[in-house]
Amino acid sequence: MDKYFEYRKHKTDFKTEVTAGVTTFLTMAYIMFLNPFILSGEFAGTDAGFFDFNAVFTATILATAIACFIMAFYGKTWPIGLAPGMGINAFVAFGIVAGMGYTPAEALGAVLIAGILFLIVSLTPVRAWIINSIPKSLKLGIGAGIGLFLAIIGLEIMGVVADHPVTLVTLGNIKHPLVLLATLAFVVMIVLEK
Numbered sequence: 001m002d003k004y005f006e007y008r009k010h011k012t013d014f015k016t017e018v019t020a021g022v023t024t025f026l027t028m029a030y031i032m033f034l035n036p037f038i039l040s041g042e043f044a045g046t047d048a049g050f051f052d053f054n055a056v057f058t059a060t061i062l063a064t065a066i067a068c069f070i071m072a073f074y075g076k077t078w079p080i081g082l083a084p085g086m087g088i089n090a091f092v093a094f095g096i097v098a099g100m101g102y103t104p105a106e107a108l109g110a111v112l113i114a115g116i117l118f119l120i121v122s123l124t125p126v127r128a129w130i131i132n133s134i135p136k137s138l139k140l141g142i143g144a145g146i147g148l149f150l151a152i153i154g155l156e157i158m159g160v161v162a163d164h165p166v167t168l169v170t171l172g173n174i175k176h177p178l179v180l181l182a183t184l185a186f187v188v189m190i191v192l193e194k
Contacts, residue, residue, distance in 0.1 A: 005076050024081040028064070031083045035060045038086075038153075039093050050097060051104045060084055087146040090153055158182035 007013050036042075036057040041050030060083070067082035088111075096107045121127050152169070155161045159179045164170035172179060 028081050028083050031064065031086065032057065032060055034086065035084050035089055038089050041093065041098075050093065086150055090149065 001014060002008060005017070007017070036051075036053045039051040039056045040053035042053065064081075064083040071082050072079050092107050092111065096102050096110070097104055102110075121130070152161065156163075156172075159172040159176050160174070160182065161169050162172040174180075
C-alpha cells in the first residue's frame with residue numbers, strides 16, 4: 001500500500017488517510033439525501049415534472065462512490081471527495097425543469113452534453129486558458145452567488161423565509177418548531193466551529 005499510495009513521500013500513513021476518508025464521507029453524507037430531495041421536487045411540495053426520488057438517491061450514491069474510487073486510485077497523490085454539486089442540482093430542478101418547463105429527460109440530456117463538453121475542455125489546454133481568463137473577483141463572486149442561492153433554498157426549506165408576491169421573500173413563521181429547531185442547529189454549528 002505504501003508503495004502504491006506513496007505515504008512516506010507525502011508525510012502521512014494509512015491510519016491518517018483512513019481518518020481523512022471517514023471525515024470526508026461524513027462531511028459529504030448529506031448529499032445522499034439533499035440531492036434527491038431537491039431533484040424530486042419534495043422541496044417544492046410536488047412531484048409533478050420532477051425526478052424520481054429513489055432513482056436519484058441510488059444514482060447519487062453510485063456516482064459518488066464510483067467517482068471517489070476513480071479519484072482514489074487514479075489521482076492517488078491528490079485524492080479529493082467527488083459528489084454531485086448542490087448548486088447545479090438546484091439550478092436543474094428549479095431553473096430548468098420548474099422554471100423553464102423542460103422535462104427531466106431534456107434536462108438530463110443537457111447535463112450529458114455539458115458533461116461531454118466539460119470532459120473535452122478538461123483534456124485540452126483550453127481549460128487552463130478559460131480559468132486564467134476569469135478575473136479573481138468574478139471567481140469569488142460566482143462562489144458567493146452560489147452560496148447565497150443555496151442559503152435561500154435552505155432558509156425556505158426551514159421556513160425561515162417564505163414567498164411574497166411583492167418583495168419576493170418575506171420572513172416566515174419564526175414560531176414554527178422547524179424554524180426553532182433549525183435556528184438551534186445553526187447556533188450549535190457556530191459554537192462547535194470555534
